Amino acid sequence: MADSLAPAQRLRSLDALRGFDMLWIIGLADLFHLLAKGTGIGWLGAWSVQLEHVPWDGLRAYDLIFPLFMFLSGVSVPYALGKRLDRGESKGALLATVWKRALLLVLLGIIYNGALQLKFDGQRYASVLGQIGLAYGIAASIFLVASSWKARAIWCGGILVAIAGLQLLVPVPGHGAGVLTPDGIVNSWVDQMLLPGRLHGGVFDPEGLLCIVSASALTLGGILTGSYVKSWGAPSHVAAGHLLLAGAGLLIAGAICWKLGYPPIKSAWTTTFNLLAGGICVWLFTAFHLVIDFRPQTQWSFPFEVVGMNPLTIYLAERVIPFPEISSFFFGGIARLSGAWGEFVLMAGILLIEWLLLWFLWKKRVFLRV
Template sequence: METNRSSPPVRLRSLDALRGFDMLWIIGLDTLFRALAHTTNHPALVWWGKQMHHVSWDGLRAYDLIFPIFVFVSGVAIPYALKNKQDRGISRKKLTIQTFKRVAILILLGLLYNGLLDFKGDQTRFASVLGTIGIAYGTAALVFLFTRSFRARCLWTGGILLAVAALQLLVPVPGHGAGQFTPDGIINAWIDQQWLPGHLYGGSFDPEGWLCAFSAGFLALLGCLCGEQLRNRAVPQFKSVIQLLLGGGLLISLGALCWHLGYPPIKAAWTSSFNLLAGGIAMILLGIFHLGIDFKPRPDWSLPLQIVGMNPLTIYLICRIVPMASVSGFFFGGVGRLSSTWEPVVLALGILVVEFILLVFLYRKRIFLRI
């Protein structure tokens, strides 16, 4: 892991902006809208405030899409990062080693994020968000490095989707049978109970368990395919936007069909139906961001999002280590008290302001945390 003070290479601005947009919901925009919903009781804000909570099990809300979109975005970056290194003459062997190193570091950071240094023994949670991102990224990166054609990578992507569906639909779970979509009966739970040590976040399963991480590889590979198509075009083309929008619409339709036929979207189990819906929405968002940003010669409106999106790991870890609510209270507590019933909104907005000022400082100093 290194801190890079040099100017970053030429980047797909829409990718950084979409990553930044996604990160904002993780680092405080969700809390702001929950506070707005509670304070105003406006029907539209109340509805969106409800969207800022995960579904209890099956179904889909906007909050369920934040993590998969980030995995998708990490995949979009793969052709840009790895192909650029290949063009500079870096061998596949070295890139493979770097990939495994990055996966290992993300798993370790995930353990630290989960409280590894608390030394809780069997109560330590080994599965993590960062670990899942690492495994999904590693899967997509290795497929990209060791396959010769775009078609082969498409087959790998579809293969993961079908393999997960086959496991969840057809393989009998001891004591429950096959095709059971309950927290205890789904095969994810059995796999985690057998082979995932430590504390399981969901009790009988872990939403970032082994099968979930493998399933997330579909989204990383889907992003990789999209990134490869975008990178292969020297200048932005409307054809790319149409492909992303139509492809996303097709995946959403397939996901809705699976749901209708009894294979529900379950984010906590990363069902293939969930991957289809999340992947389709991610493709459409990428198409919209690509059209609204990359076809213009300058960053324009998207620069604040890019600033957030260029340091996602930094702000994610800082928010875990630093009590941002206390920092916001220190600077904005007085204003909040004077705002009476709007105090939760002021303090939630204060968290975002503090975080953004920090990210702007890092951006101006050209400090970017890389793995």
């Protein structure tokens, strides 16, 4: 639903990092693929590889885009829900609001996956938006029910331990325990038993049921990060240093798990993946926090903030608005005259049109909220 943004103070680094994250989804990654292809420059080729998902186990930069968005949705919770708690709103009312939002995102995800085509035999019910919504619902509920950071941290750790236990210790019929393959991992078994509709991975779904629960730990990690930053009131180098140390701890823990034979698998949201992604997310957020929130007059982040304040809008718009055709209409002539660089010109045109749309909505103070 569209509404006007309240004039409340915002954590600009949060909007900027979310916008930076979304840009890779809506075309910046494709732009770098074309740039690497057109120039043949070695480091661009290496970065282009990083902008592809790993087939199964392992970790590349592109595998962090979705987790970063979920982490940032958690960072925003102490600011959004905390403010309403301070105004005296009841936890029951806020829980109802949280789950209304979660279920609306599930519905939007189903629609995004083609529900309006009414082909129910091939409908996929799991979705990116659904996982964001349900993981947010779990994490935000814990934020409201568990009043201390220690209790929330215990919940977060408990989820990570439980997921690891399920994936490593529960025997899957026909495979046994600890088989971390697409058809042997416990996620696949649970999805085939309980998840309705078509599974995106055939025998599993990367946004399946256990993935949602596991991802809620990363969202809860974002809540812990946001709560800690908020507790300092003003930006603090001490707090930033503590966050960098926490991120390092998560990375070390993830590296140890990987070394012991429990790899990061984004499609199954293993605990190792959560630890490594969480550490990198904390570092990225801290970096943006340091270079933006500590310098209130800085303006370089504005292009990112425009995208980051309307992420749902552009995600859904890409599904229904023919941006490639619009780019071809405006830039097709330049693309034709650019020879081998024509595809690059059109992709750059798509990004420009998308950003201008979001800038227009920002100017009108209209944002899509759920």
